Amino acid sequence: MAINSSTKWVYTFEEGNAGMVNLLGGKGANLGEMSSLGMPVPPGFTITTETNAAFFDSGGKLPDDAIEQVRQAMKDVEEAMGRNFGDPDDPLLMSVRSGARKSMPGMMETVLNIGLCTATIPGIIKQSGNERFVYDAYRRLITMYSDVVMEKAAGIELEDEEMAVRPQLEKLMDAIKEENDYELDTDLTAQDLKILCEQYKAKVKEVLGKEFPDDPWTQLLGGVGAVFQSWRGRRAIAYRRVEGIPEEWGTAVNVQVMVFGNLGEDSATGVAFTRDPATGDPHFYGEWLVNAQGEDVVAGIRTPNALNNYCKQPGQNDTLPSLEEAMPEIYKQLVGFRDALEAHYKNMQDIEFTIERGLLWMLQTRVGKRNGMAAVRMAMDMLDEGMIDEKTALMRVDPEQLNELLHPMLDPAAEKTAKKLAKGLAAGPGGAIGKIVLSSARAHELGKKGENLILVRIETSPEDVDGMHAAKGILTARGGMTSHAALVARGWGKCCIVGCGDLEIDYKERTVRAAGKTLNEGDWISMNGTKGVVYKGQLPVVDTDPDTNKWYKKLMEIADRTRKLGVRTNADRPEDAALAVKYGAEGIGLCRTEHMFFEGSRIISIRKMILAKKKSGRIEALAELLPFQRQDFIEIFQALEGRPATIRFLDPPLHEFVPHDEGGQKEMARAMDVTLAEIKEKAESLHEFNPMLGHRGCRLGITYPEITEMQARAVIEAAYTVEGSKAEIMIPLVGNVKELSNQKQVVMDIFQQIKAERPGQEPPEIKIGTMIELPRAAITADCIAEEAEFFSFGTNDLTQATLGLSRDDSGKFLPVYLEMGILSRDPFEAIDQDGVGRLMEYAVRKGRSTRPDLKIGICGEHGGEPSSIRFCHHIGLDYVSCSPFRVPIARLAAAQAALSDS
């Protein structure tokens, strides 16, 4: 950016508008916009983002002509207000606030009440008639200014944080309160505050070695410089790294006249939303407080009044006058502004206003945050109202927000007063209540009786799936977002909290200790899996059925019409498949057959197979499994009603089916009538250094073709049984086309056999394809496509191999990487587009170069994550597959991806 003598550094609010966000920042542009709409905005001006660059270029100084322009702009403000900055009789007070292109809430600095000094205090007292108000404002100025301008912006870093100026000042305040036995800050009298201000100034001198400036212009320019400086503050840098905001954007600074809502009964302050942010109801919604400052509304010390009758909360503020009742004229004016803002921004706005001595001032407008329910309803309402078009309506809902519509939730009101027991990682959204049960076997038993249960374990393993399935919620003391518990729970849409280190679980005593309390097995607890909080007792649960929500149904209808990607589900059980179909899944993208192996007597058979010393023994054990597998597939095909099912053949290493603890091994030895030593020996011989890279996937099917044969028979016979079945047999962990040819031949041989066994019967549609989950598979996709009739990206494993990163072992450094900004997102959550993504793109291109109509999907966890879905759309996949509860999310995300094409 070239700086020359004619550079315009400063824009009054009247000069700005919403199109100037890059130059004026979001706040400044919106203040300008409101000004243009003719709303009463406290006068002020914006110093541009370009000034920030110039400020850093000249080593932290404002350009001389910028200072000149500030002085000129202040003159305009003084004129508009008819009052002067620093005037002893009736001075203006100013605020200095940051305002970047993108909101960076709480990351940069603000200084309020600028202009208060020895010379102006008496005048303000006279004007306001409120000495306490003035000294309180002065105290706040000293605190903010010394902290922000004199300490932080000056680059003073104290090793002991307690020695910094702000805590030192707070100590003085605490002392005076203690002395006078006050409880609240508001108990302090004007006299107390006056004394405190003198103490503050002395302490600032003591700590920082400099006087607090008693000159309004010094305060103002110091404040402006400090806000610019705060762009390079530690918090801001960290935030930008995470959010990907470029350093060179810089912030603008807004200098604005202070208005006060706490100057008496004709003053007030409030916040409002142009529609109800909790439900989406198109009523004006908000709260206000008479004789108060903005922060009092949010602080929760006083119960705020309702804006109008609609907003009154029974038992809370329904006896307090609404703004509509107390100040009907002002309310009417505000409603006018509300309508104008919605019409102008075509979105729900979150506004702040202050009434100073009977005059309404608009302080801020911005797009209002809303919950999922409200987002869906507002989008559809605004579409109906003709305010926005379909495309805009679709883009208005964050796909993740649909979670709220799909899972039962704890009643938010009840949560506020409930007894919090512990906090962990929010691994499975929604709410659940149930009795604590500490063993999966017991959960399985009690679950049959229909009891509400929460399975509480230190961690879970594949052996726990029966119990996990029986429980309403799963709570573990260890593990991360990709632990076994988290993965399984997400797959089932089950409420789940993991890594809840606060819990001390004693399996022997059958107790759980948390927050100083001891709970016994059978005690009730409640979980909020969306936030990761555990409560004592039974909280009320709010159930939601999206099918009864007309706005949701309409949104999904538009989404389905818009999207180009198919959406399938990952489902291992018939009930999951049925649920996913209800949620709009167009088939199964991943049916993992191994989960079936843990149920009931099947685990005995699979272990028999593992222990068998000869092929004949393995074939015998597999024959026991065949009827179970076939029945599972029959039920799955029935649930799908003709939709396709991609069935992955056995994938995990065999040692996952053998218990590793002596207890489990003893049990297994008993159940199977062999010696413990034999079990131990087998477990040891199956041990692997890097099981992720070991004897698993098609490597099992190649070394033990009888496993593939049994699975092929189960799938094909089931497909024969259920008319219209479409089976897609997926061979896992292929890295070399010859592996696929080998397994394909085994399957085709069985298919031929079955055909021969059923002459005259129409054979079902069977396709054979592979997971692309090894880098080598992606690299040689052209060769693999010679044999594969479809691809499905297994992005969990593909990420592990491509990045050389074990999901289970990354906990020691991945958080550090995220914090340092080496990674911007967890690659197991969102596809690493630059690495794994490039491989995927290459594989799609190469695969289709061999077989132009190759069907390609994704079945890794990423298939339900919106940014990854967008990526899959752009590289031309045919479908994504995700857990049943994420199917609607994927449908919406796919639609949004399709919109981003045009």
Place this chain on the structure above:
Amino acid sequence: MAINSSTKWVYTFEEGNAGMVNLLGGKGANLGEMSSLGMPVPPGFTITTETNAAFFDSGGKLPDDAIEQVRQAMKDVEEAMGRNFGDPDDPLLMSVRSGARKSMPGMMETVLNIGLCTATIPGIIKQSGNERFVYDAYRRLITMYSDVVMEKAAGIELEDEEMAVRPQLEKLMDAIKEENDYELDTDLTAQDLKILCEQYKAKVKEVLGKEFPDDPWTQLLGGVGAVFQSWRGRRAIAYRRVEGIPEEWGTAVNVQVMVFGNLGEDSATGVAFTRDPATGDPHFYGEWLVNAQGEDVVAGIRTPNALNNYCKQPGQNDTLPSLEEAMPEIYKQLVGFRDALEAHYKNMQDIEFTIERGLLWMLQTRVGKRNGMAAVRMAMDMLDEGMIDEKTALMRVDPEQLNELLHPMLDPAAEKTAKKLAKGLAAGPGGAIGKIVLSSARAHELGKKGENLILVRIETSPEDVDGMHAAKGILTARGGMTSHAALVARGWGKCCIVGCGDLEIDYKERTVRAAGKTLNEGDWISMNGTKGVVYKGQLPVVDTDPDTNKWYKKLMEIADRTRKLGVRTNADRPEDAALAVKYGAEGIGLCRTEHMFFEGSRIISIRKMILAKKKSGRIEALAELLPFQRQDFIEIFQALEGRPATIRFLDPPLHEFVPHDEGGQKEMARAMDVTLAEIKEKAESLHEFNPMLGHRGCRLGITYPEITEMQARAVIEAAYTVEGSKAEIMIPLVGNVKELSNQKQVVMDIFQQIKAERPGQEPPEIKIGTMIELPRAAITADCIAEEAEFFSFGTNDLTQATLGLSRDDSGKFLPVYLEMGILSRDPFEAIDQDGVGRLMEYAVRKGRSTRPDLKIGICGEHGGEPSSIRFCHHIGLDYVSCSPFRVPIARLAAAQAALSDS
């Protein structure tokens, strides 16, 4: 191939030549060639490889016109010999042999003595005057024919192999020998053999249900069909899969008149090499036996006579007459043929000849196998003789053969008579003798006294390196070609045998049991690491110093002049670096710093660092390591004399430095004065599910920057100390350019500090680069090259990640894959060019798109493997790096790669 009535299926030897290998096979073409050179080849003809295809196309039948052409060709043969096939008075006998394009030794079938039947036997007896000879030939015909033609080619497969016809016939022979108390087959009389032939024919009928054919033409056509059929025999298919020979090539069949060297004292048979295959000496070299068949020469029952004085072996056959002495005219004729063949083929030939009743017949000529020493000498001699050019001379030596010139060897003569104890995998070439030592600590101790030791362990771990270094050879009961022992040994050029399952090692009793013997610690054993054989006692060792071999030196001089690839070495110690320089290394391509951490007191310091709870504790422990590391690097830089050294920073996960067994942990607790519980807890907290994909490489340096700081300081200070040092600091396991930026900054900060500490001193040349060992690094090579000043492919890890294949865990399925032909080579041995190779090629292209002068090398094990070196040359790497002992191999392979360009 189109078949039409004019297809020529049969070529007489006179019609063939060496250019017709594809049609006539190698054997047929060479017989043709010798015929053309005017040498006496027993007349015959070749049935083409095309006939084989036609044979299979028509379901295993010869085309009618092919049979017609065979009959015609037989007429020509009869005419040439003046004898007739099936003539009762003076019949011709014929052989039928396979002959594919590429030699497939022992993989296909042969039938000899065809034409012997009731009608012709009396005539042959009369002609030969040797009834015993005739019945012995008849017995052989029945055995071969019934096995090859009547059983195998007919597709008869018996479940019990003992029930097959050949073992049944052998039982009859054993019975007659037992009955007569004979020891050798040669003890059987003519009468015995005559009886045996009758028994044989009856048994054939009994086992196969068919009569042995008594008609010469049935025998001949049956034999031809059976040889064609054997192309699809199980052994042949398996061999082709491994060797990558296409199924469609097919074999030719050679039908040739039998000549006999066992028809009396004027008959003889022999094999000869045109030069000495053991030394390369340009003397005619060979053996012969009077009145014998070809198989007698190789069977070793009779000691063969020498061809000439040069070949006489003292104490063996120096008293027997040489062919030159016994049949000077024939010898002279043979020498003429020798000269003609060498002049014609311009290579050393391996020939077979037979003298039948004073007439010399040339049966075969082919390029002779030779050992490494001989290969080098022959190539250089022939170059000097003007027989071949430099390019041909370079290509004549298989780079792997140089191994023989670089390692001491057990005396081959002594090995013949030594007591074999066990056989394992040949993991480190050469020979070694020493006393058994069963613990590394003891080996380390005894090694200081200069004792010759063989370290014998069940397996080795990084804690054993001191002991391994002290030993002359390493022998383990477990582990494969890529086990720890094998890797370390190869790196040091140490004799090593692994996976020697025959050994029972008892650490407690300090004994080793093998081959029914119990050896104690301290007993002498000898190892042939090239073959994987262990002997009892001290065998003589033959030392070789390539520097004294003028042919080797000349070869290397030509190689260095020809190659374009640089050759560096992987060396962790100064002595290895010095050795590699002596072998021609141009620098270090990989210096692994972690091996240094195991020596002496260093392991204590590294463990202190691991146990430290705070950064300050780690810094303290690292400070103890600094002087050691610096000194190591000083010595390495000194050994390199200004050549560059690529130094890889700490790579393995920290748990590799903590003992996993309780004994070791106790010892560690004692040494470090902490509780065992503390050690155990640490070991557990460091445990990883997939260490290969865990907290290692730069992930360590990023989470513990103090480690990188210490290593940077050690390298840079050492480089300052040794003038002219060139240090290339290599950051391991980078997958994301930001990881490299981070570590580069840490190193650069230290470099700045050191520069500041040494004002006025010229700073050394420091480059910072990275390993490309993760697929993501290859995929994002363009980004990584922004920061990296060089790349080095870590193909071991790159292979593991790309293929999703743990080297340590692949033992359960990799052998199956190789056997089934899913893989043609172990990807840890030779670069997987279609997978890993494509990634490498991509990374080279992308890396150089960012930084055109990017220096790129390879430091994985593949850097010393000829086919991988050729690949590295073709994708444009700057250098390969391998263990010191493989440096000459790499130099030659690189030269051969360069030749393959033109």
